[in-house]
Amino acid sequence: MRPPERWPLHPAPAEAESLSSWLRRIAASYGMYSLELLEHGLGHRELPDPELDLDPPTHLLEELARRSGLDQSRVGAMTMTGWVPWLFDSLVPAPGAYETYVHQFSVLLPPKRRKIYAPRKWLPWLPGTGVRRGCPECLESSPAVLLFWQLPVMASCPVHGRRLETYEGHPADYILLTTPTHDQRVLPEPLSLMDRRTWQAITTGSVDLPRHPVHAGIWFRLLRTLLDELTTAQGGYGRQLDDVRRVWEHCGHPFRAGLYTWQPFETLGWTAQQQLLEAAAVAMELIEAGSLTALGTSAHLLLPEPASNVGDGTRPAAPTATAGDQKEPTLDELWDRVVAAFDAAVEAAREDPETAKKLYDFALYGLGNRRSGNGIREAFTELNIPLDFLSHTDNGDPFA
Ligand SMILES: [Zn+2]
Known part of the structure; x- marks a missing residue:
């Protein structure tokens, strides 16, 4: 007998829920495990959670859309591949991927100041191992696990205003919070604000920055740029070293999150990643308040709207000759x-x-x-x- 086209029971996915979590909840409504649902409900082989959430086969997404009546793009958005090109340029590591993603913008440091690294097989934001992290309050009201909890792109829950915590167990049955004591700190307001902006990027596709809204793709790259700038070796800061030291002192964390040698943010432990996210949030707050010198070409996005607008008010105008300067511009200047x-x-x-x-x-x-x-x-x-x-x-x- 052919299985019915549309599943009679299919709980709606939570906002930003991961595919593995949604499948688990659908399966639970039939008293099954998700691997049984994959096999018996979809005729599909077992897929481990990281594979389901990363880049599952397209025909599986099509089938799930058909069975649930959801739009296929909505099903795809529960996986990392659904976030190309906003969060990722591609899920296929390529030479030069780091430079493309992390050096396109500059915030704190002037362009070309930073050393350009080329870590092998690098993809932005993706941690190397399976991560179990979530908001205890969200998990208390629903066992839905969000896709973005797996990524070191945010460290708190914008709904409950509390830090994400690492856990063991399965949210539908039980969880045991395992956050070590040294990571149990009060959530600082700058980090909370930065995470609310990231959440806005995830849920609406743009972020309201002081000057004007920016596309989510720009926000994720600005943030990753700032994290790279904060892992720059001391010698790279020049006269800005004191400013950057002030950021770390403000957070109460060791300079450069205690890194002795450079390594990509994605491969760091969660403790160092959180410290870097906090430093990025403080740097943004200080730039916004005008108390931190930011020499990057994109720093103006974080500054408040100037009193007198130039052009359409969204960005500085290209340099032009002043009224008193009647000299013909040279070809180089043109x-x-x-x-x-x-x-x-x-x-x-x-x-x-x-x-x-x-x-x-x-x-x-x-x-x-x-x-x-x-x-x-x-x-x-x-x-x-x-x-x-x-x-x-x-x-x-x-x-x-
Ligand atoms: Zn929450």
Whole structure:
């Protein structure tokens, strides 16, 4: 007998829930384990939780969408692969991936100040081993385990305003909190604010920064950039060393989270990761308050709106000659202006669909050939301009 198309029971996924957690809860409503549901309900082999949550086979996602009546993109969003390209550029490690993700922006330090590392097989945010971490209060009211609890991208629950805790056991049956004493600290307000912003990125796709909202993809990269800047060796800070020391003193954690030699944030233990997240949150707060010098090209995103706006008010204008300066600009100066204007246009296009479309049309106009649109789309992907911003341009499908 063929199993019914639509499962009669399928609890709705919680916001940002992981696929393994949702399957476990569906299975539980039939008195089954999720591996039994996979095998008997879907005719699929057993898949361990990390595989289910990372990049499960597409046909499994299609089948789950069919059985639950949910949109396939909603099912996909319960897995890491559903977060390409917002959180990840790709789930396939590639040479230069670190530089692309972490050096595209700069916040604290001027561009090119940081050493560019190239860790092997690196992917942003993904920890090497299975992580069991969650908000005890969320888990008390529901056994739903959130996808983002597995990632060191946030350290607290924005709903309950408390730190995530490591645990053993299974949320549906019992859990034993295992957070060591040295990680049981009060949640500082800057970290709580940073996590609320991350949560806004996850749940709405953008973050309200003081100056203007930014796309979630920009927020995740800004945050990862700041974490990289805070793991820079002392010698890399130059005159900013005292400022950075102040950030660590403010948090009460050892400089550089006690790192003696550099290693990517993702491979650190949760204690050091939390200390770095706290330092990033404090750095953001101090930059926002104007009491920390930030020389990065993207630092202005964290600053409050200036009293008098320039242009559309979203970013500084490209340098122009002043009224008193009647000298003809040199070719080098003109070229610098072109580069600055292009950088500003690309940065604006990453956040604003209208600007993205204008830039796209401008590039098409320059080529004089609409058939070259795919090349521009590739360039936009490389520049991290979301392709869905082009959904109303010539060929409709942003991923065509
Ligand atoms: Zn909670």
